[in-house]
Amino acid sequence: MTEALRTATDPAPTPGTATAGPASPADAAREAAAARELAAWRADRERDLRTPHGWLSLTGLLWPTSEPRRLPGLPGEWWVVDRTLYTRPAPDDTAVLTGERVAEHGPTLVAVDEGRSRVLGTFLPEDRAGSAAAAGKGADGAPGTDTEEVVVEVVLRTGRYGLRPRDPRAATRTGFTGVPAFGHDPEWVLDARVSWYDEPERVTVGAAQPRLVHHVQVIGEVGVVHGGTVTTLALTGTLDEPTLLFSDEADDVAPWRVLRIDLEAGEGEQGTLRLDLNRAVNLPYAFTEFGTCPAPVPGNHLPFAVTAGEKAPR
Template sequence: MTVTDAPRVRPADPAADPAADSRARRRAARERELALPHGWLSLAGFHWLPSRPEPLPGVPGLWLADEAGAHLRPAEADGPLVQGPDVVAGAYDGDVPEGGSVQVGTFLPVGREPLDRAGDPTTGETAAVAIELVRRTGRLAIRLRDPHARARLDFAGVPAFDHDPSWDLEAPVRLYEAPRDVVVGAARPGLVHRLQAVGEVDLTRGDRTVTLLLTGAPGAAPTLLFSDEAPGVAPWRTARPELPEGLAPGATGVARLDLNDALNLPYAFSDHGTCPAPPPGNHVPFAVTAGERSPR
């Protein structure tokens, strides 16, 4: 099955249930974004850059990283060359800050048509592979985004629990006066992420309550990274509590936390994600049977 054959979410009759229709539309938009040609379903490779010019599996050119950043040079008898606004005659020099990423360019594998049966010109489809430069834990790597990635071609939607209103919670929240640095692990072994904890939220289910850290940037919508005891879910997921309007640093309030909207991070769809793990202690000691299930 190609991604263009994936079943479409049929929204509920808005006259009968406007809330269900809104949820269906959000779900359809989420799945369209995942399935973009270079979206998260297209991750197909991750390669640390060497210190001397070397070829990388399935990638045109010779690559290296030094104190100045990443460098691409043409290789003898190269087939396809990397194309892009910052690539000149097959060469590239550039850098990216810690935790960042930038698309270096694209290339078309030998024998692949620019638009083939996996492509749809009406949606801006392309069969070219994108090369993304990333810096993680001080090291530079390239990550490949291939429209022909198996996860994308086989995609038929993200499995999820049925909507359950009981998981739409009112959750006490406390914002810190100033962010606190926290170091967490990552989906890829050997990496760490340095996040900022901006507050805490209390999640209650029945007679059980757990206090979890919220991360993010001051003034921005915070993120809740959490793991839980539900079967058939990714090792951790993410949710976004809706804070009371105008809640200032150092203040307390009650947030809306709808765990039906809990999402998988990109690492759940492939082996090439570098997503941050939850802060220490952000484990819910019961099953959160809401939101997205594991896609693999």
């Protein structure tokens, strides 16, 4: 990167530091509206997490080898040859994998780009046949959002094909009671200095799973000010949708969190970027042991407690 990520003492007030003081009635009204907006946003996020095949539904991360073999909880046999994943029905299958990409009698070939994933198909476990939910129907027989089918997701991570079943009956989904979070705090809405790179820089980072890495694009830097100290952090993603992966010193939070920055028209062009850390969220790895999420860019650590955003799931 053009500059090493750093922490430095800032001799004068700079963007990124909220100013405390008595709130006027107008300020109080704005803060109340912001708190309501955050509550609605969090409710939408929890609804997304609860979807039948969302992140809470993962029940495994399976790694096929070069030899065709059964994998726990999945129909068929699976293997990898020449950077292509194959599957075919097995003689003793009690469930059938179906989908637009699935050859009825096999073998089915699947290719995925590094760091990407795709849904290959679905299957209905034998013990769930016959229910309305199994057919994706509501209690009245109309199409519904509930289903008993298991989705098979194919991922490619660090050159290895993996399979992740997404099961609506996963304990992480059925036992989900919400995401603990800090309350809204306007002090954590920061206007930070931003410096965009002329060209993205490719950086290799770690992952939530051992022996895996990710290659991310660093697109710029932001200077986060706290207590008179500036900490420079790398921004990843795209210029249209920058993201900030970071760790900090707060208790009861995941090892690292992410802030996805919604740019308003022209924002960032004048040298500042608004960071609403109340919207810092957990990545999937915080909810399930089967996440492969990227770690922050080395050095993306805030040397203070960010008491805003989501806490670690219980």
